[in-house]
Amino acid sequence: xxxxxxxxxxxxxxxxxxxxxxxxxxxxxxxxxxxxxxxxxxxxxxxxxxxxxxxxxxxxxxxxxxxxxxxxxxxxxxxxxxxxxxxxxxxxxxxxxxxxxxxxxxxxxxxxxxxxxxxxxxxxxxxxxxxxxxxxxxxxxxxxxxxxxxxxx
Amino acid sequence: xxxxxxxxxxxxxxxxxxxxxxxxxxxxxxxxxxxxxxxxxxxxxxxxxxxxxxxxxxxxxxxxxxxxxxxxxxxxxxxxxxxxxxxxxxxxxxxxxxxxxxxxxxxxxxxxxxxxxxxxxxxxxxxxxxxxxxxxxxxxxxxxxxxxxxxxxxxxxxxxxxxxxxxxxxxxxxxxxxxxxxxxxxxxxxxxxxxxxxxxxxxxxxxxxxxxxxxxxxxxxxxxxxxxxxxxxxxxxxxxxxxxxxxxxxxxxxxxxxxxxxxxxxxxxxxxxxxxxxxxxxxxxxxxxxxxxxxxxxxxxxxxxxxxxxxxxxxxxxxxxxxxxxxxxxxxxxxxxxxxxxxxxxxxxxxxx
Numbered sequence: 001x002x003x004x005x006x007x008x009x010x011x012x013x014x015x016x017x018x019x020x021x022x023x024x025x026x027x028x029x030x031x032x033x034x035x036x037x038x039x040x041x042x043x044x045x046x047x048x049x050x051x052x053x054x055x056x057x058x059x060x061x062x063x064x065x066x067x068x069x070x071x072x073x074x075x076x077x078x079x080x081x082x083x084x085x086x087x088x089x090x091x092x093x094x095x096x097x098x099x100x101x102x103x104x105x106x107x108x109x110x111x112x113x114x115x116x117x118x119x120x121x122x123x124x125x126x127x128x129x130x131x132x133x134x135x136x137x138x139x140x141x142x143x144x145x146x147x148x149x150x151x152x153x
Numbered sequence: 154x155x156x157x158x159x160x161x162x163x164x165x166x167x168x169x170x171x172x173x174x175x176x177x178x179x180x181x182x183x184x185x186x187x188x189x190x191x192x193x194x195x196x197x198x199x200x201x202x203x204x205x206x207x208x209x210x211x212x213x214x215x216x217x218x219x220x221x222x223x224x225x226x227x228x229x230x231x232x233x234x235x236x237x238x239x240x241x242x243x244x245x246x247x248x249x250x251x252x253x254x255x256x257x258x259x260x261x262x263x264x265x266x267x268x269x270x271x272x273x274x275x276x277x278x279x280x281x282x283x284x285x286x287x288x289x290x291x292x293x294x295x296x297x298x299x300x301x302x303x304x305x306x307x308x309x310x311x312x313x314x315x316x317x318x319x320x321x322x323x324x325x326x327x328x329x330x331x332x333x334x335x336x337x338x339x340x341x342x343x344x345x346x347x348x349x350x351x352x353x354x355x356x357x358x359x360x361x362x363x364x365x366x367x368x369x370x371x372x373x374x375x376x377x378x379x380x381x382x383x384x385x386x387x388x389x390x391x392x393x394x395x396x397x398x399x400x401x402x403x404x405x406x407x408x409x410x411x412x413x414x415x416x417x418x419x420x421x422x423x424x425x426x427x428x429x430x431x432x433x434x435x436x437x438x439x440x441x442x443x444x445x446x447x448x449x450x451x452x453x454x455x456x457x458x459x460x461x462x463x464x465x466x467x468x469x470x471x472x473x474x475x476x477x478x479x480x481x482x483x484x485x486x487x488x489x490x491x492x493x494x495x496x497x498x499x500x501x502x503x504x505x506x
Contacts, residue, residue: 038217038226045215069239076236142230143240146213150243 039141046145049152066151073147077140084132091125163367163385166393166450168505173401174349176200176272176342178316178333179282181405183209183473184493186290188403190251191489192498193265195506198349200272202341203282203314203407205232206293208250208487209242210474221481225465228474232286241285248296259488267298272305272348274341276312278327284308305348310337316407317341320437331409332430340439346402346449356442362390364441369455372496372503377463378477379492382413382455385500386432388441389450401506402444403452403497406434408470411455417467422458450504454497 099118105111173196177185182204189199190207209232216226235241255263271294275287291306310317313328315335323336340356347353369385393399409416412432416423440451458469464476477492478484485491489498 034219034222038219038222041218042216069237073236073240080236138226139230139234140236142213142216142226143236145216146227146231147237147240149213149215150239 042141042145046141046148049145049148069147073140073144077136080136080139084129084136088125088129088132091128095121095125161365161367162371163387163500163503164365164389165503166389166505167396167398168450169398169400170506171195172197172350173403173501173506174198174200174346175403175405176202176345176349177204177405177407177471178202178410179204179314179407180470180473181407181410184405184471185403186293187473187487187491188405188494188497189269190255190263190266191260191487191491191494192501193261193263193269195498195501196269198270198272200274200345200349201287201290202274202316202345203276203279203287204290205282205286205473206242206244206247206290208247208254209286209289211250212242212246219481220484221475224474224481224484233282235283235285238285238288241283242289244289244292244296247289248293251293251297254488259485259490263297266294267300268303269299270303270305270349271299272307272345274307274310276310276314276317276327277308278311278329279314280329281314305344312337316434316438318438323437332433333407333410334433334438340443342404342439343443346440346443346447350400350447350449353443354446356439357445358442360388360390360441360445362388362441362445363394364388364435369496369500372499373492376492377459378479379496380456380459380464380466380469380472380477381493381496382411382457384412385455386412386435386453387450387504388435388444388453390445390448393448393450397448399448399450399505401450401452401501401504402440403454403501404434404438404440405454405471406456408468409458410434411457411469413455413457414469415458417458417460420460422460422467452497452500452504454500456493 098121103114105114171194175185175188175196176199182201185199185201186204186207189196210224210228212227212231214223217223231240232242252263254260273287273291275284277284291304294304295301312326312335315324315328315333317337317339318334319338319340320334320336323334326335326337328335343356365387366384367387369381370383373379373381410430412435413428414430415426415428435453443449444451456469456471458467460467466476472486472491472493475481475484475486478486489495
């Protein structure tokens with residue numbers, strides 16, 4: 001068998017293969033960078049605004065109201081957390097109940113679908129809970145930032 | 154197959170000018186406030202069910218670098234879900250914004266509102282739009298010169314986020330989920346119309362007018378940025394079709410209540426299934442029976458969900474945070490220049506209002 005001229009093959013290939021483009025940022029990376037930048041800037045701005053509420057910088061007569069509102073904010077977050085936990089628990093109970101049930105399946109395809117449905121429901125519960133936690137954290141962050149900006153005016 | 158090209162064209166009727174009204178639920182309520190202010194000379198009152206004050210989404214510009222991100226953050230976290238009444242929208246600030254917008258000529262003069270009647274409702278079990286926000290709407294209208302006696306404020310019914318009906322098939326009263334129609338033993342639409350207009354007749358036992366489907370695309374030139382559906386609906390009492398002078402009431406549905414709304418499942422529209430709620434808002438909320446006995450034309454503009462480069466609106470909401478604005482940095486969603494407000498106003502003018 002004759003030797004294959006690999007160098008000629010590579011030369012031909014190079015003529016038709018596109019130039020390797022630099023890897024483009026994926027839309028997800030771009031979005032993640034954008035929202036994290038927003039978060040960082042907001043955190044910095046909120047931190048600065050919070051210094052305006054330090055005890056030695058504000059009228060002492062406003063301390064009780066400020067402390068009261070901070071406690072109320074904490075309580076509001078706690079109550080929302082409790083409501084979320086109640087709904088998560090209910091979700092898991094419903095899933096467990098479904099898992100235990102012996103539903104009829106007359107075909108193999110239906111049986112397979114039922115099994116995958118359980119997996120999909122599990123994923124949905126987990127992703128829902130993660131989203132709930134992130135939403136609550138973001139809600140607290142925005143509410144606090146807005147509150148402290150209004151107070152420091 | 155009926156296409157937009159051969160759907161009914163919205164007709165013209167004998168309408169008493171300046172006596173029209175408008176109401177809405179949720180995003181429809183936010184849009185109600187926007188439209189009410191934009192064209193207050195055309196209306197005599199408004200009904201706001203679970204809706205916030207004007208330009209509420211602009212409460213906290215510092216929430217993000219980009220204006221559109223800041224508006225969305227404000228909308229979700231301050232307008233819908235404030236942790237405290239102190240972090241709910243500031244009605245004094247928003248009233249100032251409204252006055253400035255009127256002075257800039259972007260909406261009708263605020264003085265027009267003085268004689269209007271406003272119905273404002275928040276369910277005490279509403280988990281979607283906080284009652285504190287709806288309370289801001291009440292204060293907002295007071296600051297704009299509407300007398301307290303003209304504002305019907307309701308906050309003591311244990312309703313979830315919904316328009317209340319007396320339909321047995323609707324959800325229990327305290328429910329907070331679609332289709333946002335809850336059975337509370339009364340028709341809220343009737344209460345709204347009765348407050349806005351004087352001496353209305355009781356609703357007809359059976360509506361005898363016509364519910365028409367019209368081509369909505371002509372009112373926004375089919376521009377996808379509008380996020381509006383191909384068809385709108387209008388109920389015309391038979392007496393009005395025969396020439397009796399009418400008033401127009403614009404009824405704006407909430408998120409997910411448009412006739413062609415489909416759920417987004419894992420981020421994709423579930424086009425394999427039919428719209429889950431269809432045109433229930435148009436047919437079962439009680440507006441038509443009240444309209445029938447009082448010569449009121451009920452206009453039902455429709456908005457649809459989309460989540461793409463044109464608009465981030467997967468839930469099919471009316472625009473109250475700027476998604477339809479051509480320039481997010483200088484939004485117009487609240488003014489006469491807004492694509493949705495222009496479209497709905499054009500429909501009102503076509504009807505004769």
